[in-house]
Amino acid sequence: MSAEIMERVKNIVVDRLGVEASDVTLEASFKEDLGADSLDVVELVMELEDEFDMEISDEDAEKINTVGDVVTYIASHK
């Protein structure tokens, strides 16, 4: 389940931030390692909401730092 989620998250992150797929690890921080600014993260969350057909509250979205945070969040809220 998580591996499948990771794959879909990775595709979106690569597409949105223009980074190499190999850089998108669970530990990678969106802002520090993947070069995202705050608005990029907001957009990423919007796209993930569409991809996984779910709503991520502003409160939860603010806690997202790494790719792993996203995968864990989606896995536990799906």
Place this chain on the structure above:
Amino acid sequence: MLKDKVALVTGGSRGIGRAICLELAEQGAKVVVNYAGSQAAAEEVVALIKEKGGEAVAVQGDVAVYADAEKMVSATTETFGRIDILVNNAGITRDNLLIRMKEDEWDAVLNTNLKGVFNVTKAAARPMMKQRVGRIINITSVVGLMGNPGQANYVSAKAGVIGLTKSNAKELASRGITVNAVAPGYIETDMTDNLGDDVKGKLFEAIPLSRLGRPEDIANAVSFLASDRSGYITGQVLTVDGGMVM
């Protein structure tokens, strides 16, 4: 000039908002006419647009309530598939001298005229960011630039809208969204009919083009800022006031 664009105009049933709806439709836009209380007037605007072969719907909602703001934006995207243009026009007055102004008069005007702009912009920013294109036009007022006795609440809200315009312009620029303000001077509407003669007299003396503005004068400026022709303009305040403020 605006063929196939989709516009949401808050407070679109009367006064300047009505003229903006008609002009945007005239230029080819599909228009969502928001109103808070004047349903009959909003339906009339919709009927006028349809008569000329345009597309429009009326949507009720109070901009001061965030849930309503979300509702009117989703009504726009559900009806017409997208949202290209947002005109934050809804506004009210509760004029009083500072000394006499009640707290609820202050709150009502700030909630509709300033928080209302924040609410609807926040709701519309999401689909506009996804589209990578958008035009946001906020209707402020020349009194927001120069002050006006008896309007502490209104002037503060309108000055606030100018700050919000600039802040949002900077924040959304990288996503292809421009945010500008239009500052009408003294325009003939129901709202200005309610001004006292002393206020009117002072304003009128100070207009170099020596006539009152018409709602259409504002609508023309809005329609330019809503078009592709204004793509390199953002964070600006365009005063349309017969030269009153320079």
